[in-house]
Amino acid sequence: DVTAPEPYTLSVAAAALTIGHLHRRRTPSAPSWTTYGPGLGTALLPSLLATWTDPHWLRPLLLGAFALALTAFGARRLLQAPLVLGAATLLLVAFHELAPLLVQFLDVLPRWLPLAVAGLLLLILGATYEQRLRDARRARDGLRRMA
Incomplete structure (x- = not known):
């Protein structure tokens, strides 16, 4: 309790x-x-x-x-x-x-709008995939350097 x-x-x-x-x-x-x-x-x-x-x-x-x-x-x-x-x-x-x-x-919101926003977000993430991959690797390396 x-x-x-x-x-x-x-x-x-x-x-x-x-x-x-x-x-x-x-x-x-x-x-x-x-x-x-x-x-x-x-x-x-x-x-x-x-x-x-x-x-x-x-x-x-x-x-x-x-x-x-x-x-x-x-x-x-x-x-x-x-x-x-x-x-x-x-x-x-x-x-x-x-x-x-x-x-x-x-x-x-209308029911189709969240799906449209999610699709647009996936499109943007896909277009900048290589840059985000480099950023993620750099963040991972920075986190690994911490004690």
Whole structure:
């Protein structure tokens, strides 16, 4: 009958992040997934699951703000785990919050319009396929260079 998982998980996440930070200071070459991944996963995943069932607005707002700060931190420090976990959490929270508005918007449009837009988008993506492939490879290489 737990409705707020944060009091239970944040203390464990803080301990795991502290241990990971101390390990990273001792071994700077340690990957961010082993040092920060467990703590961030413990902090983000239960809150994200609770957000999907929570009818209120405060938890998604706080989780989205934390995920945005985590994404910026990971990008600034070139750490892969905070960047990827923060961005994924931010994307899922944004999708959860915007999905009802998108459904309402799509109900107003003619039924053929979303298919036409999807076809046009596929046509544009196909025409610029080589450039997008190069961009994806460059992004993948940049992500791999992060710790």
